[in-house]
Amino acid sequence: MILARVIGNVIATQKEKGLVGSKIMLVQPVGLEGEQQGSSFLALDALDAGVGDLVVVVQEGWSASTAATSVEGRAIDAAIVAVVDTIDLD
Amino acid sequence: MILARVIGNVIATQKEKGLVGSKIMLVQPVGLEGEQQGSSFLALDALDAGVGDLVVVVQEGWSASTAATSVEGRAIDAAIVAVVDTIDLD
Amino acid sequence: MILARVIGNVIATQKEKGLVGSKIMLVQPVGLEGEQQGSSFLALDALDAGVGDLVVVVQEGWSASTAATSVEGRAIDAAIVAVVDTIDLD
Amino acid sequence: MILARVIGNVIATQKEKGLVGSKIMLVQPVGLEGEQQGSSFLALDALDAGVGDLVVVVQEGWSASTAATSVEGRAIDAAIVAVVDTIDLD
Amino acid sequence: MILARVIGNVIATQKEKGLVGSKIMLVQPVGLEGEQQGSSFLALDALDAGVGDLVVVVQEGWSASTAATSVEGRAIDAAIVAVVDTIDLD
Incomplete structure (x- = not known):
């Protein structure tokens, strides 16, 4: 997973x-x-998640689609799965 | 998923x-x-989708193939799954 | 999927x-x-496909292996799935 | 799989x-x-694994999520699956 | 799949x-x-495979793990699946 900032959205x-x-x-x-x-x-x-949030993004089709839609096999390859509160660097 | 422009097609x-x-x-x-x-x-x-359209492309085999062919497990790793109307940048 | 030229083969x-x-x-x-x-x-x-052919290569394990061997779950992550006749650029 | 060093964690x-x-x-x-x-x-x-450990990370959704949560299809694309003792270079 | 040389191993x-x-x-x-x-x-x-061997490596979780462990869904994303004898470049 990676850290990312939400910057907008797409209308389709x-x-x-x-x-x-x-x-x-x-x-x-x-x-x-x-x-x-x-x-x-x-x-x-x-x-x-809203614009400006720091989030955790998973980039894997099967799991991402199940997480985002609660239906298996949707045509998705990335999903926001957590909103970050803090990062601990030890 | 990523944004892409349709620029042509392949005959095989x-x-x-x-x-x-x-x-x-x-x-x-x-x-x-x-x-x-x-x-x-x-x-x-x-x-x-037609040539010139701005589209959303999913790059994951299982989901992409199911979406594009309605049959599971087809030999596909990318599919056009949405035609973009507008992008909102907040 | 991507376009590729067949340039040889591997003996194992x-x-x-x-x-x-x-x-x-x-x-x-x-x-x-x-x-x-x-x-x-x-x-x-x-x-x-033969050496010199312009082909379509799918790079996804599950689908690629099913396509190439007709058996699910083979240890494959890429397969030639089409031989290109022409490319139309509009 | 790749070698990586654990450097912190994320709270969400x-x-x-x-x-x-x-x-x-x-x-x-x-x-x-x-x-x-x-x-x-x-x-x-x-x-x-703890901060500072040299670990083996698997980067594949399905397997990584099963390994890390013991539940199939969780929204995960990477997991720590081994702590390295030594590397043998022959 | 890709060509690779075996250069060592990891103890964990x-x-x-x-x-x-x-x-x-x-x-x-x-x-x-x-x-x-x-x-x-x-x-x-x-x-x-041994150190020094030229091998074929598959980089896909599900298939790679099944091939390497004979058990589905193991936490693996790459496996050595062939030892190369010769490469034919036509």
Whole structure:
């Protein structure tokens, strides 16, 4: 899983039926200091994350889709699965 | 999932039987401003996307193939699953 | 999926039993103009592709292995699933 | 699988239900000499690894989630599956 | 799948139970001329490959784990599945 910041969302009326009713969020991967790492991508929201939240994103199809939609095998390859409170660096 | 622009398609008469009847589209990943990001690749069309459309592409085999063909386990690792109307950046 | 050119094959007498009887081909990813993109890798042949063919390669384990061997769960992560006739760029 | 050093952990009270009760560790991929390789990421702890441990991390959703939670299909794409004693370079 | 050279192995007494009894090998990806390509990583040994062998490595969790342990869903994302005799470049 990776750390990412929620930066927006995507509106799509024409979509695969497994995605109907799901929120597609734009997320920007970030490092431990909040710095950007690589390109933004799209993730379904398994919680109720908002823009600006620091989140944990899982990037694996089967598990991500099950988590985000409660239905197996949906056409998803990334999902927001946690909102981060704090990072402990020992 | 990632944002991509549909730029063409591939014609192949000799193909694995699970792909017969499916459209193989050429897609170019793009950023939030529409700029190219990385190399183009191939994705099956789960909707009826056309050349020039901005789309959401899922890159995961099992889910992508189920979405695009309605049959589990097809030999596919990417599918177009949504046509983007707008992107909201908050 | 990606476009690739078949450039050779690998001979291995000692191999996992799920691969016995399968052809392991060397493929070089290529761009739309046929130019090389990244490093060559190995893909099973689900069709009867020959050296020099422009092919579609799927890079996903479960689907690729099912396509190439007709048996689920074989130890494969890439397969040739189509031989390209033409590419349409609109 | 890759070698990584455990460098911290993430606290998240709001998370997908499949992750409740699991420890999300921060891991930094390292080379054979212990040098950093690429960016840190998050992995669930399938053992009881501590900060500073050199560990083996598996990066595959289905297997990683099963290993770390003993439940299939959890929303996980990386897990710590071994603590390294020694590396033999012949 | 990719070509790699076996360069060592990892000793870990504390590991996820699915890995007990399996050999974790260090492999270095190589090109067609034997030149190094990218970083070394860890792969389970599904055969009985030795240090110095040129091997075929599959990088996909489900299939790799089944091949290397004969048990489905083990926490593995790479396995050695063939020892290369020769490479034919036509």
